[in-house]
Amino acid sequence: MVMPQAALQNVTPPAIGFVSVFASAGLAPSCSTCYLRGTCLPSGSPAEQVIQISTLTRTKLRLRRGAALYRRGDAFKSLYAIRSGSFKSVGLGRAEHTKVVGLHLPADLVGLEAISSRIHEYDAVALEDSEVCVVPYDDLVRMTLNVPELQAYLLAALSREIVRDDGLVLHLGAMTAEQRVTKFLLGLSARYERLGYTGTRFDVRMTRKDIASYLGLTLETVTRVFTRLQRDGLIEAQFKELRLTNVNGLHGLLAAAKTRSNMSPAA
Amino acid sequence: MVMPQAALQNVTPPAIGFVSVFASAGLAPSCSTCYLRGTCLPSGSPAEQVIQISTLTRTKLRLRRGAALYRRGDAFKSLYAIRSGSFKSVGLGRAEHTKVVGLHLPADLVGLEAISSRIHEYDAVALEDSEVCVVPYDDLVRMTLNVPELQAYLLAALSREIVRDDGLVLHLGAMTAEQRVTKFLLGLSARYERLGYTGTRFDVRMTRKDIASYLGLTLETVTRVFTRLQRDGLIEAQFKELRLTNVNGLHGLLAAAKTRSNMSPAA
DNA sequence: CGTGTGATTGACGTTCTTCAACATAGGTGG
DNA sequence: CCACCTATGTTGAAGAACGTCAATCACACG
Numbered sequence A, B: 001m002v003m004p005q006a007a008l009q010n011v012t013p014p015a016i017g018f019v020s021v022f023a024s025a026g027l028a029p030s031c032s033t034c035y036l037r038g039t040c041l042p043s044g045s046p047a048e049q050v051i052q053i054s055t056l057t058r059t060k061l062r063l064r065r066g067a068a069l070y071r072r073g074d075a076f077k078s079l080y081a082i083r084s085g086s087f088k089s090v091g092l093g094r095a096e097h098t099k100v101v102g103l104h105l106p107a108d109l110v111g112l113e114a115i116s117s118r119i120h121e122y123d124a125v126a127l128e129d130s131e132v133c134v135v136p137y138d139d140l141v142r143m144t145l146n147v148p149e150l151q152a153y154l155l156a157a158l159s160r161e162i163v164r165d166d167g168l169v170l171h172l173g174a175m176t177a178e179q180r181v182t183k184f185l186l187g188l189s190a191r192y193e194r195l196g197y198t199g200t201r202f203d204v205r206m207t208r209k210d211i212a213s214y215l216g217l218t219l220e221t222v223t224r225v226f227t228r229l230q231r232d233g234l235i236e237a238q239f240k241e242l243r244l245t246n247v248n249g250l251h252g253l254l255a256a257a258k259t260r261s262n263m264s265p266a267a
Numbered sequence C: 001c002g003t004g005t006g007a008t009t010g011a012c013g014t015t016c017t018t019c020a021a022c023a024t025a026g027g028t029g030g
Numbered sequence D: 001c002c003a004c005c006t007a008t009g010t011t012g013a014a015g016a017a018c019g020t021c022a023a024t025c026a027c028a029c030g
Helices: A047-056 A137-144 A148-172 A177-194 A208-215 A219-231 A247-255 B047-056 B137-144 B148-172 B177-194 B208-215 B219-231 B247-255
Strands: A019-023 A059-063 A068-070 A078-084 A087-092 A097-104 A123-126 A130-136 A201-203 A235-238 A241-244 B019-023 B059-063 B068-070 B078-084 B087-092 B097-104 B123-126 B130-136 B201-203 B235-238 B241-244
Touching: A047 A137, A047 A148, A059 A068, A078 A137, A087 B148, A097 A208, A097 B148, A130 A137, A137 A148, A137 B148, A148 A177, A148 B087, A148 B097, A148 B137, A148 B148, A177 A201, A177 A208, A177 A219, A177 A241, A177 A247, A208 A219, A219 A235, B047 B137, B047 B148, B059 B068, B078 B137, B097 B208, B130 B137, B137 B148, B148 B177, B177 B201, B177 B208, B177 B219, B177 B241, B177 B247, B208 B219, B219 B235
Parallel strands: none
Antiparallel strands: A019 A059, A059 A130, A068 A123, A078 A130, A087 A097, A087 A123, A201 A241, A235 A241, B019 B059, B059 B130, B068 B123, B078 B130, B087 B097, B087 B123, B201 B241, B235 B241
């Protein structure tokens, strides 16, 4: 069990639990060689800028499953780009109850919600052994003034997050349990595909309980939907392992007349 | 009925319906005299910067109730700061059904969701006769490079929107109808108070149908909750007019043991 | 090999939706 | 100014979807 090695330069420190910190002394790859190149930060064109951006992310963190990247109430100092693994964002609802509000995969930028208040609003917990690049926020912002592409990228990332959340709002309130789960699975599939994986066969790292929380359901309901989808030949699921055996069929469930109507027909 | 007067400078044009465009030829107030000064854009300190920012927002729009500031699919060119009135954001769910995803009051910045894709994702519809300042986005971004406070402000605004949405996600999935409506009313109250209004007596501009859509309920359920809250002496409501007669009681409903438990107890 | 967490399945109850009828407000034209 | 008309809001009764409670199973981990 690797313990956190005290503070290094200006690393956000408090990540408790099974965290390992290391700087890029040749060990850690720079942005220019990262296989996610260009997806998490704009290391697109001018090589000069890529180098500049690489200096931002010298520090990496490794987290064991269950470890927290940050916790609710922690001071916000950095954003985190996921290099490998996955995280959930866990928020606090009324009456000391928690709820999963986000699921983050490689190339995602985590911590955006804390920019305005400078205090993290959620726990970010590793769903598996994971690795992130630390992006000190003040340095990032300073650099945007010289690298307009970076500025544009950061703004776009924030905007994308808003769209994602709005999408969630749109669906949470207006879909049946079956549709929520289906939407969730298809969304995951699409994200994995964008990362270069298959999209029809992947592991669901969240527990049924987490999924239920994320979708605003109970874990029993989620389980039942899984078995129903499996019975109908749309998926094959056992525990974390998942295959989408009939993607069209799944899409069909979403479009279906079954929509529950607190929604108004479009004009 | 005032018709849109063709394009003025680089105004986003397509706002259809009852829209009136006018430039600030002394008529329209500048940021330095606006009663919302500092709330929508950072016209805080250096007078020079306020003037600079004012040049961004030379164009204002007036919209009649029901008119659209922009529509889904419109090209994104500007953000809009609400000077007076209110708007709803309406998104498209599955199967040609719409859902209200946002409610915007004075000083809010509208259109943030379109920054990444450069295409508006929602309709923004005026809930009453309203007035907005047009903030051309490219000009705004260009200016942030010289005015770091503006950059910080813009990033914070986006981040705040993310927090707002996450909050909605948190609550939509995990609260009873009574709690959703209560949360909605208390939220409105807080926002009006922050704007300098009473917070215990205000008009709800959205129809029951809109509220229901926003909260993921049916309009009948919303109505029933309203009458129940009224019966219990917590509010007085007739149609759009609303008074919160027992704010503590309302807060009590949220904290209450009544939470439905797809939520996990905090660690 | 035992313990604990996560997953599954069933029976039952509650909340919310659905369907339907009716009331009220606001706007339009006579 | 009134009559009408449509959009909006209110109320009731019945049913479905999902939550709740509880028992059992399977896997992972020490």
